[in-house]
Amino acid sequence: MNSKIKTIILGASGYTGAELLRLLINHPHVEITGLSAERNAGQKLADVFPHLGIYHLPDLVHIDELNFMKCDLVFCALPHGTTQKVIAGLPKHVNVVDLSADFRLRDPQAYAEWYGHAHQALELQREAVYGLPEVARDAVKSARLVANPGCYPTASSLPLLPLLKHNIIERSGIIIDAKSGVSGAGRAAKQNLLYTEVTGGMSAYGVGNHRHSPEIEQNLSDAAGAQINVTFTPHLIPMARGILATIYARLLPGKTIADVRNALHAAYDKEPFVHILPEGKLPSTHHVAGSNHCHIAAAPGAGEGQVILVSVIDNLVKGASGQAIQNMNIMYGWDETLGINGAAVFP
Amino acid sequence: MNSKIKTIILGASGYTGAELLRLLINHPHVEITGLSAERNAGQKLADVFPHLGIYHLPDLVHIDELNFMKCDLVFCALPHGTTQKVIAGLPKHVNVVDLSADFRLRDPQAYAEWYGHAHQALELQREAVYGLPEVARDAVKSARLVANPGCYPTASSLPLLPLLKHNIIERSGIIIDAKSGVSGAGRAAKQNLLYTEVTGGMSAYGVGNHRHSPEIEQNLSDAAGAQINVTFTPHLIPMARGILATIYARLLPGKTIADVRNALHAAYDKEPFVHILPEGKLPSTHHVAGSNHCHIAAAPGAGEGQVILVSVIDNLVKGASGQAIQNMNIMYGWDETLGINGAAVFP
Amino acid sequence: MNSKIKTIILGASGYTGAELLRLLINHPHVEITGLSAERNAGQKLADVFPHLGIYHLPDLVHIDELNFMKCDLVFCALPHGTTQKVIAGLPKHVNVVDLSADFRLRDPQAYAEWYGHAHQALELQREAVYGLPEVARDAVKSARLVANPGCYPTASSLPLLPLLKHNIIERSGIIIDAKSGVSGAGRAAKQNLLYTEVTGGMSAYGVGNHRHSPEIEQNLSDAAGAQINVTFTPHLIPMARGILATIYARLLPGKTIADVRNALHAAYDKEPFVHILPEGKLPSTHHVAGSNHCHIAAAPGAGEGQVILVSVIDNLVKGASGQAIQNMNIMYGWDETLGINGAAVFP
Amino acid sequence: MNSKIKTIILGASGYTGAELLRLLINHPHVEITGLSAERNAGQKLADVFPHLGIYHLPDLVHIDELNFMKCDLVFCALPHGTTQKVIAGLPKHVNVVDLSADFRLRDPQAYAEWYGHAHQALELQREAVYGLPEVARDAVKSARLVANPGCYPTASSLPLLPLLKHNIIERSGIIIDAKSGVSGAGRAAKQNLLYTEVTGGMSAYGVGNHRHSPEIEQNLSDAAGAQINVTFTPHLIPMARGILATIYARLLPGKTIADVRNALHAAYDKEPFVHILPEGKLPSTHHVAGSNHCHIAAAPGAGEGQVILVSVIDNLVKGASGQAIQNMNIMYGWDETLGINGAAVFP
Numbered sequence A, B, C, D: 001m002n003s004k005i006k007t008i009i010l011g012a013s014g015y016t017g018a019e020l021l022r023l024l025i026n027h028p029h030v031e032i033t034g035l036s037a038e039r040n041a042g043q044k045l046a047d048v049f050p051h052l053g054i055y056h057l058p059d060l061v062h063i064d065e066l067n068f069m070k071c072d073l074v075f076c077a078l079p080h081g082t083t084q085k086v087i088a089g090l091p092k093h094v095n096v097v098d099l100s101a102d103f104r105l106r107d108p109q110a111y112a113e114w115y116g117h118a119h120q121a122l123e124l125q126r127e128a129v130y131g132l133p134e135v136a137r138d139a140v141k142s143a144r145l146v147a148n149p150g151c152y153p154t155a156s157s158l159p160l161l162p163l164l165k166h167n168i169i170e171r172s173g174i175i176i177d178a179k180s181g182v183s184g185a186g187r188a189a190k191q192n193l194l195y196t197e198v199t200g201g202m203s204a205y206g207v208g209n210h211r212h213s214p215e216i217e218q219n220l221s222d223a224a225g226a227q228i229n230v231t232f233t234p235h236l237i238p239m240a241r242g243i244l245a246t247i248y249a250r251l252l253p254g255k256t257i258a259d260v261r262n263a264l265h266a267a268y269d270k271e272p273f274v275h276i277l278p279e280g281k282l283p284s285t286h287h288v289a290g291s292n293h294c295h296i297a298a299a300p301g302a303g304e305g306q307v308i309l310v311s312v313i314d315n316l317v318k319g320a321s322g323q324a325i326q327n328m329n330i331m332y333g334w335d336e337t338l339g340i341n342g343a344a345v346f347p
Helices: A015-024 A083-088 A108-115 A122-127 A133-141 A151-165 A213-224 A257-268 A317-331 B015-024 B083-088 B108-115 B122-127 B133-141 B151-165 B213-224 B257-268 B317-331 C015-024 C083-088 C108-115 C122-127 C133-141 C151-165 C213-224 C257-268 C317-331 D015-024 D083-088 D108-115 D122-127 D133-141 D151-165 D213-224 D257-268 D317-331
Strands: A005-010 A030-036 A073-076 A095-098 A145-147 A174-180 A230-236 A243-250 A274-276 A294-300 A306-313 B005-010 B030-036 B073-076 B095-098 B145-147 B174-180 B230-236 B243-250 B274-276 B294-300 B306-313 C005-010 C030-036 C073-076 C095-098 C145-147 C174-180 C230-236 C243-250 C274-276 C294-300 C306-313 D005-010 D030-036 D073-076 D095-098 D145-147 D174-180 D230-236 D243-250 D274-276 D294-300 D306-313
Touching: A005 A015, A015 A030, A015 A317, A073 A083, A073 A317, A083 A095, A083 A122, A095 A317, A108 A122, A108 A213, A133 A151, A133 A317, A145 A317, A151 A174, A151 A213, A151 A230, A151 A243, A151 A257, A151 A294, A151 A306, A151 A317, A174 B174, A174 B243, A213 A230, A230 B243, A230 B306, A243 B174, A243 B230, A257 A274, A257 A294, A257 A306, A306 A317, A306 B230, B005 B015, B015 B030, B015 B317, B073 B083, B073 B317, B083 B095, B083 B122, B095 B317, B108 B122, B108 B213, B133 B151, B133 B317, B145 B317, B151 B174, B151 B213, B151 B230, B151 B243, B151 B257, B151 B294, B151 B306, B151 B317, B213 B230, B257 B274, B257 B294, B257 B306, B306 B317, C005 C015, C015 C030, C015 C317, C073 C083, C073 C317, C083 C095, C083 C122, C095 C317, C108 C122, C108 C213, C133 C151, C133 C317, C145 C317, C151 C174, C151 C213, C151 C230, C151 C243, C151 C257, C151 C294, C151 C306, C151 C317, C174 D174, C174 D243, C213 C230, C230 D243, C230 D306, C243 D174, C243 D230, C257 C274, C257 C294, C257 C306, C306 C317, C306 D230, D005 D015, D015 D030, D015 D317, D073 D083, D073 D317, D083 D095, D083 D122, D095 D317, D108 D122, D108 D213, D133 D151, D133 D317, D145 D317, D151 D174, D151 D213, D151 D230, D151 D243, D151 D257, D151 D294, D151 D306, D151 D317, D213 D230, D257 D274, D257 D294, D257 D306, D306 D317
Parallel strands: A005 A030, A005 A073, A073 A095, A095 A145, A174 A230, A274 A294, B005 B030, B005 B073, B073 B095, B095 B145, B174 B230, B274 B294, C005 C030, C005 C073, C073 C095, C095 C145, C174 C230, C274 C294, D005 D030, D005 D073, D073 D095, D095 D145, D174 D230, D274 D294
Antiparallel strands: A174 A243, A243 A306, A294 A306, B174 B243, B243 B306, B294 B306, C174 C243, C243 C306, C294 C306, D174 D243, D243 D306, D294 D306
């Protein structure tokens, strides 16, 4: 196949927008035909992202100025809550990969509870496919609207899903101690995200009630075939990119750490982007930064029957834009690694 | 009191040595009369720590060149394992605050197991007082040899001790997910601690079997009056200083998060260096960096009966040199905050 | 002297305000009686600076709510341009150390040119003493209003002043390549100062026309007895604190690098805060961070007659709040190092 | 062309080795057939670079174990001084791109002076082509041995070469104030490169006599047709990657800043990797990190006739491994941007 699909990115002035562009620039089947950015409309891309100015990409415009009739695919990198109406207004022939949280929760009530308002596009929500490729590849293939998973849910779900699905760990008492780089908080100017406030120290935030919990719990419950509740504690780490999730769970009676490793290997050894580390090795976000890879380690805890899982991803790649491209590749039947087969950038 | 005690620092070319000097330079009752540093013996202090060169401090010498007869107090900041023989050889009139791990574990078998060789000074080990001032102030007052607590054990024990002592949380299933800055690893040149290897990312290390576990478990068991085992997972964070411990525990039947907060307030409201944050606030290592303070928050977890504790200290101050000075102040009956009453350095 | 002066800080919610508080908390002659913060008025200090919340300090209020009649000294840490009217309205018995740029330039025309509006308090401007203690100690002693020097001008002037005063270097062609940490840009939320925008990279800014040039040139011209123009290029470095200035100058005929070193030693060897490094050593901002010290090195350049000077300070201490306290100490005839004699915080 | 050249990397366990692998993994015409690493011989690549372990690459071996007869191209990423003998021993049919400094200086006396020993392969030195593609593309095309330029010389030379060649700036008095990330110092464990020693501060090093000066001066002298001496001051910046060079020069009589900009545009507008920024914009290393691009800005200085040039590159890409691949592409007549056309990784 030599022709390219015409692709528009909505919300191109944020970090996930920039990361989509970085990864798509060399994608053989994609042509970027439009970029929107509300506050920065009218500017050149180089004005908001000088590192992308040397490529021949469209200027930033208001979403109203874009012609969706000539477009094949839209990546939606708009803020949570604003996306559902925009997508509802797109022509029906357009495929959509949505990087916001708007279509991730299947339960409208859960959505309303966590996001503070009723969902504006319930029919689309029912149509949307939650695009964690390693578990939903077939559904993504035939989807028109893919809800791209969040960064915390991706890092948290990948190690746990096979263990719940195959009844290796207990369904209750799962603790996810998650650590994120700062780019996960976006590009809006906020005092608590200033360099001076972040560098040289770290903090916990959102203990006990973080927005990402319901998405994680939905994923885990699907795998377990039963309602799963988790304790999820996010921390802000002085690094630009990366998520590391340290997960504490308990083995079911009769199960061992070998069962854990076997289940993880069985689930992921054929996956291009999920890698189970050898025994004794522990993952670092350094080893996935800039890449679409996820590294996972499993080790016994100190307590009887306890297992500790550690997973790492780049929040902007496998946790957002890279996974969005992986979903696009699946939707179009291309090699799933096209455009996202780069190695981590280290050091 | 106007006279000053003559004080020697052994191992002055490491980070805890430098931090002792920074804090002692303005201490009204301390005169630094000797500094040892094996590899750097013969050098001026300015050669290893240019920021301390402007003070009028002794040159670095071999330990053999020091005259301990004219010395009142020794701070021992030597590597683990090398300290016990040195301290055993000191004149008996000399008081000692030992920052190594050599005298922290009361059980000789546990020591041998974790450090790989039999303890060389068992009598001294029996004499040593484990100097966590908030729980052992009276014993420290009359001690000649204080074993200064480790950084991870200090950050982990302070939030848990009152809760175990007063039967508010369960004794089993405690999980400590700890995050440390890089200075905790010392000043020796190692590839994995290079700037390029650390900046921009993070990792877990020592999952399931870290050396600090037995010290933490000794502290917690003392408070509980029963053997306590914990799961302890340390992480390396790209910051120079600071430890943040996120601790997961379960309330005993009938206990509430209010009981947790009350116990913490009762234990620490009169303490000069331990502070319980108001409900809804979470601690940051930024707010204790460079200071001897510890901030603690308690919040309910998502699961029924779960409690999450978050504590922060500066590993080089309350986790090492500051706490050593606090112990010295107690030993000599001085105001406990002398020399260590500075605020955190932020930003 | 045992009594304390009643001291108010205007603009206490910014970084220089916080640094004043950190340093003054343990000052033996200062009592903090009032704190203003326009946007944060009504809040507790702990709400804007949690690390200072454990001290017993006043709440933040609007400036109108402060009683200046009972106040001895005001530190003004307000934004440039807003200060002159505020100070003009203070009772005449109040001493003032102003950390803004409002009273630094003697020439009203230069002020208007660089700050875009006519000066609002010309009489005060004439009265103000430019408080670089190493050159204006006597004038500061009898001053009521001290204009505290800027961070770049402090780092740039200290190495050059003795060399211009004693005719050792040429008056033209001086180049100052300056590098600053991010705290110099303040605490206001701006996108270009976000952690994600700053960490991992660096940039030049303001090439050829930076606001600090006229203040530097005023200082140098005073020393030289002739108009001096400099080339000043500031850079933003991914670090919270610190300024390093690399200065290129040419020796006058017959002068040598030894003359440079001698002049620097003659000027500063008795100064408590300015230190000339031994030959072959180069300064690092690490060695002054958190302290009021300035380190200076002088070395020959590669070209005939060229000299390279390198100086470092902490922009928030010797470049702002520490120097302000040094000026206060001089105004009141106290030991000049009171409250600011701490060593650098390293690592 | 569908076949691939068999390629060996010597010194694959260092940062430039890793960066070569990252960039070559997706290069369509390259097959990695051997990797050497002296200290790490016998290990898997994943043991020294976990992020590269997921690709199917050879294990690390001693150089003696490699079969160069079946090899088309060798990238030499060995330490300075050790390379010349190795290359002299290779079969003559093998093409070489050498990333060390061993073949960069044409003058054997200069080499001996700066590197402390006589050159061991003078004939090869005469054969070697200094591979700065923008000025030596034709020579590289027919070269068998390319001496890949250093990082500082690349960043320093690109802005200056057109200005010296076309007689726009003076030949004397050029000052290069250069700032480098830490990866430029390599991966060997050294105390001064520890995270704790580097983060949060910066320093100058090597004032007046840095090893990179003669390479820069050779480049500039070639362009000027006359001997050029420069003042070069390197600084160590707390960032993993990136070089920013701030260059001060004086216009020749009658020349203007417009002449500077025109010469730069004329030299580089057709170059794929060198970009002249629009007036008023200043470069940041953020915008080239991870990429093979170089951004250059030119601005008038404050002094009459002064010009300030600012250039940025990634020291590991355009300053090392990316440029090496660019040279390989030229040697083989391929599209010059193959494998190195990625955008910068930001944030």
